[in-house]
Amino acid sequence: MATRSDIPLRVIHSSPEAILKAKKRVRLSFRQIRTENIFNKTLLIMGLVMIVLVLGILITLIVQSLPSIKALGLKYLWGRTWNPVEDVYGAWPFLLGTLLTSFLALIISVPFSIAVAVFLGEYHVNGWIPNFLKNAVELIAAVPSVIYGFWGLAVLVPMVRTLEGHLGVSPLGVGIFSSSLILAIMIIPYAASLGRSMITLVPSHLKEAAYGLGATRWEVIRSVILPYTKSGLFAGILLSLGRALGETMAVTMVIGNSSAIPKSIFAPGNTMASVIANEFTEADKPVYLSALIELGLVLFLVTVVINMIGKRVIDRFTND
């Protein structure tokens, strides 16, 4: 029985060489434990990096917005005039522009997204047709935003211009309507793919029971699938909305860049993201820059909240 406290292992042979060997083994295993500790700590730190990043972003945004929050107060958010030269700042034109483009885009895209979701989730779940459609949807999500903007300028804007000519509205081409159209195309994949996975989660016994009672396909969809996946579809729509709110490049190229409050959906406007992109590098006064950052802060908070609600709904749905 070993009595020396620095040799925790039971020493089988008590010759000096054997004791040395045992000590070496112990030291090695101590070293191993230390390496393990370092490794685990490194993993932990890398995980913490994510938290630090998010906190850092939030704190930076708040700190840099403080000058404008102090100088302008909450009135800034519904101020109607944006005139940096006169030091008059009001965010309402951009809030309105963001809301208009995002919700219009959502209204346009939701029928298509739901159609894709139902098609892939219910009508054709496997086969080459759904594969083709699935790839198409993913491709839509993959195309970079600046290319959407460029194509929009070259193709969509002239079409909208002709439409505006027929409608008797000033034929600008660019404006809230054009950017809503481009946004609508861009956000289709988000609600579509989430909706599809929600629809495939519907337990088949529910559907079979409905069919057994003599329901048609449409009635099964309407009375069983859609109510069941209501919250999932809603979450998908929220995700699309979150994406639309933060979209910058395609919108900036097609929205007409006017800081006045848009008078109709064919008028030019600006969103929070596009005004930051346009005016950030030239904000030469602290309050000006800070007012723009405050817009960034609002954008950050709103998209975070929407994404969180969406994710929460999905989690609750998939865990029920």
Place this chain on the structure above:
Amino acid sequence: MLNIKYSLFTGAFLALFSAGLVSCGGGGSTSGSDSTASANSDDNTLIGAGSSFDNPLFSKQFSEYNKANGLKVNYQSVGSGAGIAQLTAKTVDFGASDAPMNGKQDSAVSGPVVHIPITAGAVAIAYNLPDVKDTLQFTPAVLADIFLGKITKWNDPKIAAVNKGVKLPATGIVVAHRSDGSGTTNIFTTYLAKVSEDWNKTVGKGSSINWPVGLGGKGSEGVGGLVKQTPGAVGYIELAYAVQNNMPYARIQNKAGNYISPSIPAVSAAANIQIPADTKVSLTNTDAADGYPISGFSWVLLYKEQKYGDRSADRAAKLVKLISWMIHDGQQYSSALTYAPLSAAAVSAGDAVLKTVTYDGKPILQ
């Protein structure tokens, strides 16, 4: 293992760490001092930003200077406002602006900034009317009314009155203006404020104003793009952009009553005036009988004392040499691009200012 105390501690630590990270970054903005390794370390590239008005000329000049000298100049056409802002933040070596720095901008910089006139150009009123073959002309009043949104159709009687014999279409007028802080806007609106009481009262002048109507484009490039692609559009852009893109531009009635087309002689006539010592002068609404009324200088801006951050004497010398070349030999490229070469008075004024640029108190140019 994670009990409440541990998670609270971790949370507090994270918050402090993030705040520290953030304040280290943010501290560089408030203090004029210069923290860690500056990106202005020595190498063969100078960085400039600002006026899109100058961009066609600069682009050619820097390309030629690079061929002769090997020095590279990375100039980004982001608008005069951004040029001044970035110079103030010391992220660029020099800025370029067609609007001289005003009082507020002067107080925001950490040291005096000198203005060196680098060229004179015309703000052309370009329009997109493919069916109209004659060149249109405008009086100041008509021009102001168009940009105020009071005249909305091309065949408005007011426009027809000054364009006798021209068949004007019934197209709607689409105004294009700058969405970014622009010296070109400053020149144009200074002119409009001088000639239209209405404009002066309702809109005023400046690099970035509250436009009553119209679409915004970024840079003269953006406005040019809008005008070129939108039938019925009218916008104000530097002359070079209109010429390089074969866009028609209007004749404007000047103070003497003559309808002048923007051109090199017309701009030179307008620029033929007394230049003050700080070279900040406006050329709009010129008295010259054959001068183009919407002309303006454009300036290169740099700090008078070049030793800031870790700028080396070598870098400062390269910058001053570059600017000196631009106002002397560089002027040979102006005419081809329809910029007016600087008058002798402007060049000597610029030289005088350049001689006051110092490094560590010692003038750089001998």
Place this chain on the structure above:
Amino acid sequence: MQAKSVKYRLGKSYGFQLLTYLLAFAIVVPLLAILFYIVRAGITRINWHFLVNIPKPVGESGGGIANAILGSIIIIAVASIIAIPIGIMAGIYLSENGKSRLAYWVRLSTDILQGVPSIVIGIIAYFWLVKPLRGFSALSGSVALAIMMLPIIVRSTEETLKLLPDTLKEAALALGMPFHRVIFKVIVPVGFSGILSGIMLSIARITGETAPLLFTAFGNPYLSVNIAKPMQSLPLLIFNYATSPYTDWLNLAWGASLILLFWVLFLNILTKLLTRKWKVQL
């Protein structure tokens, strides 16, 4: 209440089916329109000259986009070097300590980070890097892009590793392997294609990003490999040239758009080939 006839109900059902088919396949129309237009407009511009030259001065024709291509490659490479190690390790952490309180916050932060608009990340990178270092640089752009890559890499690593059977890890541990050896020599190699596809997806995502580079990388008309200085990139070039009136610039922008599109599509197809094995929900 009179029951509706079967014919009517069936008719409604088929009608709805038709509507769904129409709407679903309608989305292919704008996609094809975009793809065809870009290919047609861009394919004539791409030649060797286009790929290896830098832009000419404003108004002169000719010139190419070599500086943008090289710049994009460098910025993305640096962003990947920053993001991949951190992302994989954070993903490993989450898959190992899935249930702990701290892991909950890490996962939450990752989700939040994924939803942050790219323009906000550009603002952040400006204040964290451009301001203190007193200058625009490719590095600040890379950091901004790395922040955007992280959530995707973390998520895909975590999901991939979660799909691996626990028995794999337990067997290795039972043999006496130290934990870090287990991770690097057993778990990661087995899950490699899943992790790799997450990395490629994140690269595909940031290749087309412009907003974070607007006030960080700034742009550069010359070829440059210095990451401490401004650099040009494909999306920046497209954005600047697309809104200009110069036909030459518009042509360059079309060619650049085609190259960018191919690059992104290529990465996505690669990712798809890799995930076929994993069926990972990314």
